[in-house]
Amino acid sequence: MTDTHQDLRRRHSAEVVDGVGKSASRAMLRAVGFTDEDFRKPQVGIASTWSNLTPCNSHIDDLARRASDGADAAGGKGVIFNTITISDGIANGTEGMKYSLVSREVIADSIETVAGCEGFDGLVAIGGCDKNMPGCLMGLARLDRPSVFVYGGTILPGKGHTDIVSVFEAMGAYSRGDLDLIEVKQIEETAIPGPGSCGGMYTANTMASAIEALGMSLPGSSAQNAVSNDKSEDCEAAGAAVLKLLERDIKPSDIMTRQAFENAITVVIALGGSTNAVLHLIAMASTIGVELSLEDFTEIGRRVPVVADLRPSGHYMMSELVAIGGIQPLMKTLLDAGLLHGDCLTVTGQTLAENLSDVAPYPDEQKIIAPLDRPVKAESHLRILHGNLAPEGAVAKITGKEGTRFSGSARVFGSEEEAQARINDGTVVAGDVVVIRYEGPRGGPGMREMLTPTSAIMGRGLGSEVALITDGRFSGGSHGFVVGHVTPEAFDGGPLALVEDGDRITIDAEADTIDIDLSDEELMRRRAAWRQPAPRYTRGVLSKYARTVSSASTGAVTDQPE
Numbered sequence: 104m105t106d107t108h109q110d111l112r113r114r115h116s117a118e119v120v121d122g123v124g125k126s127a128s129r130a131m132l133r134a135v136g137f138t139d140e141d142f143r144k145p146q147v148g149i150a151s152t153w154s155n156l157t158p159c160n161s162h163i164d165d166l167a168r169r170a171s172d173g174a175d176a177a178g179g180k181g182v183i184f185n186t187i188t189i190s191d192g193i194a195n196g197t198e199g200m201k202y203s204l205v206s207r208e209v210i211a212d213s214i215e216t217v218a219g220c221e222g223f224d225g226l227v228a229i230g231g232c233d234k235n236m237p238g239c240l241m242g243l244a245r246l247d248r249p250s251v252f253v254y255g256g257t258i259l260p261g262k263g264h265t266d267i268v269s270v271f272e273a274m275g276a277y278s279r280g281d282l283d284l285i286e287v288k289q290i291e292e293t294a295i296p297g298p299g300s301c302g303g304m305y306t307a308n309t310m311a312s313a314i315e316a317l318g319m320s321l322p323g324s325s326a327q328n329a330v331s332n333d334k335s336e337d338c339e340a341a342g343a344a345v346l347k348l349l350e351r352d353i354k355p356s357d358i359m360t361r362q363a364f365e366n367a368i369t370v371v372i373a374l375g376g377s378t379n380a381v382l383h384l385i386a387m388a389s390t391i392g393v394e395l396s397l398e399d400f401t402e403i404g405r406r407v408p409v410v411a412d413l414r415p416s417g418h419y420m421m422s423e424l425v426a427i428g429g430i431q432p433l434m435k436t437l438l439d440a441g442l443l444h445g446d447c448l449t450v451t452g453q454t455l456a457e458n459l460s461d462v463a464p465y466p467d468e469q470k471i472i473a474p475l476d477r478p479v480k481a482e483s484h485l486r487i488l489h490g491n492l493a494p495e496g497a498v499a500k501i502t503g504k505e506g507t508r509f510s511g512s513a514r515v516f517g518s519e520e521e522a523q524a525r526i527n528d529g530t531v532v533a534g535d536v537v538v539i540r541y542e543g544p545r546g547g548p549g550m551r552e553m554l555t556p557t558s559a560i561m562g563r564g565l566g567s568e569v570a571l572i573t574d575g576r577f578s579g580g581s582h583g584f585v586v587g588h589v590t591p592e593a594f595d596g597g598p599l600a601l602v603e604d605g606d607r608i609t610i611d612a613e614a615d616t617i618d619i620d621l622s623d624e625e626l627m628r629r630r631a632a633w634r635q636p637a638p639r640y641t642r643g644v645l646s647k648y649a650r651t652v653s654s655a656s657t658g659a660v661t662d663q664p665e
Contacts, residue, residue: 112224112349115248116146119222137180147174147345148223149183150214150242152235152255157190159232159307162298162329163255166338170227170253173342179349181342182223186213186242188235191552191578192267192301196523201549204576205648207238207383208661211390214242224248225345229338231255231299231329233306233579237383240314244355244391245662249348251341251450252320254311256329257421258299265294266302268415268580271554275562278527299329303414305579308421309376310383312430316370318358318449322458326429328422344450351452359391362444366455368400369442372407372483373433375416377579378500378587381485386658397487397496397656401615404483407442409502410473415582416502417479419471427469428462435462440475488586490618491626492572492598492608495590496656500577501612505584509570510609511536513602513619518542519551519575526559533568536608538599541636542575544659546594548640548649554578557585570610572617574599576655586610586617588655594635595654601629 113121119128120142129142151167152160171181187209194200218226225248228239236254243250260266273290276282300307311325321340327333348354364384371380381400388395410433413419424430437443438459445456465472473479479502486499501507514535516522522539525531537556544550553575560569561583570584574592577585591597598619602608607620619626640646651661 111352112145115222115224141180144178144180145224145346145349146222147179147181147342148218148221148226149174149181149342150226150228150239151183151185152188152210152230152232152239153185154188157188157193157232158258158295158298159190159300160188160255163229163231166229166253166255166334169335169338170229170342173339174227174345177343177346179346182221184217186210186235188232191233195552195578196519196555200551201547201645203234203552204544204550204659205644207234207241208648209644210235210238211241211245214239215245218246218248225349226250227253227341227345229253229255231307233310233379236307236310236314237387240319240387241390244359244387247354247356249345249353250355251344251348252314253338253341254314254320254324254327256299256327256331256334257308257425258302258329259296259422260302260420261296262293264420265290266414266420267294268303268558270294271558271580272562275559278559279563297330301580302420302422303580304374304376304411304421305415306377306379307579309371309374309380309579312374312376313367313371313380313384315430316434317363317367318447318455319355321450322431323429326421326425328425347452348450353448353452356391358448358450359387359393360447361393363447364388364393364395365399365403366443366447368403369407369437370430370434372404372409372485373437374411374430375409375413375479375484375502378485378498378577379579381498382576382588382655382658386660389658389660389663397498400483400485401487404485407483408475408478409480409484410475410478412471412473412479415580416504424471427465427471431459431462432465433472435459435464436475486612486615488610488615488617490616492617492619493589494598495654496588497572497586497590497617498588499586499610499612500582501584505567507612508610509536509584510607511570513538513604513606513608515540515602515604519553519556523556523559526556526563531560531565531569533565535569537569537571538602539571539573539575540593540599542573543592543594544652544655545649546592547575548645548652550655550659551575552578552581553585553587554581557581557583572608572610574655584610590654590656592655596630596633596635598626600633601626
């Protein structure tokens with residue numbers, strides 16, 4: 104191709120397939136279906152997270168083909184490739200859960216590796232679970248080629264308005280004696296009715312909403328049912344949109360700006376989203392080269408209210424929000440109130456304000472999204488805490504339903520399994536602050552989610568009477584008085600490593616503090632006696648992760664600049 108405009112669109116693929124010197128490359132591609140005409144087209148890599156190991160991703164192979172069809176119809180050549188995914192819902196409470204956050208880095212690495220090797224000019228990435236979504240965005244950010252992200256979509260509710268968290272909490276109710284085994288099995292059999300990501304405003308739906316607000320997915324992508332015509336059409340449109348982005352040379356770095364990340368944080372807070380958004384947004388910002396810190400969540404949280412009555416702390420599910428218009432009317436409301444930056448560029452090639460200009464408001468009778476002047480909570484539920492127990496910060500998810508202050512006696516455990524056993528057998532009682540340590544990015548390694556113990560606490564009826572703090576993290580489905588991401592983590596000698604049974608711990612979500620009632624002298628005495636434990640893994644991916652990962656307060660990333 105001699106036209107300079109077309110050369111721009113084929114900036115990367117031309118190096119792979121143009122000229123007699125690339126005959127071998129073309130020969131390989133002919134064997135997978137390329138024609139002479141295809142070699143003259145921009146190549147669009149379709150990164151699919153399909154697998155049949157989890158309902159979150161079991162339908163994405165069909166969506167990937169639709170995205171490829173959309174790229175083809177718009178004049179490109181779609182090429183589908185896979186990256187991995189794991190299931191938090193399956194692995195939670197097991198040693199295997201240590202691979203969950205690690206998988207985010209593996210996904211980013213694999214997308215970068217495949218696209219960098221194969222010379223794709225643009226990309227579509229399709230994710231359907233909470234780690235593969237930020238992993239996809241981080242891979243796209245590293246490559247910085249015209250790209251669109253597609254959310255795989257939300258699952259429908261199970262029988263009796265149930266979901267995966269209903270199953271976890273049923274197990275806690277069984278240990279308390281409130282449910283029998285038959286009742287637990289009935290919930291187990293009906294709570295997950297088909298494909299799609301977990302149904303509340305848990306991490307998957309939180310991250311999908313954040314990515315749409317960031318401008319990296321098409322309008323409406325975050326609020327569609329997994330199995331629907333809307334989702335199929337969203338994928339085709341994404342494939343075509345990449346060709347338009349190639350025309351204008353619009354890349355992730357043009358979209359993922361500081362103001363765009365502020366928009367994402369604003370929408371996450373308004374929706375009552377997961378604490379994992381803090382970790383993932385900081386990681387995504389780090390990857391694209393935007394400065395973002397824990398303090399930004401505090402600053403934005405002072406002016407943005409929580410307005411969504413969505414699970415886990417609320418009542419409704421994402422599919423019910425989909426039915427009344429998704430997050431677009433909410434974003435229009437936030438924009439009109441001056442809480443969003445409307446001039447941010449998006450993958451449509453238009454600004455956020457232009458995308459929202461014709462969005463209709465929610466129906467008058469809906470009860471899911473409250474007005475800004477009558478919010479669920481006047482300030483953010485995501486509280487960034489500091490104090491002598493977390494000098495570098497911790498992240499709490501406190502809606503106010505559990506209260507805003509908790510003071511109790513430490514009950515200390517060195518692993519999630521140990522804590523879970525003591526919750527189930529009744530050792531943990533009202534007034535306790537459960538401390539689960541050595542579960543951080545390096546100490547775990549992998550920063551496991553504490554959905555199993557938090558669900559057990561809720562299932563035993565202790566949600567407002569027991570707090571839980573950890574250097575691990577939480578599922579978006581966790582609720583109660585919970586504080587995670589405590590830094591420095593215990594493995595690095597953070598104050599969490601020095602806590603003993605019976606110590607008084609106070610958490611104040613209005614003053615944003617977390618403190619242990621010990622003198623500096625006593626903490627110094629304990630620190631002098633503390634010895635770092637041996638690494639739990641010395642070979643393999645978990646060992647490699649533990650050696651390279653940053654603190655949770657900086658996103659737990661493995662590719663920080665030198």
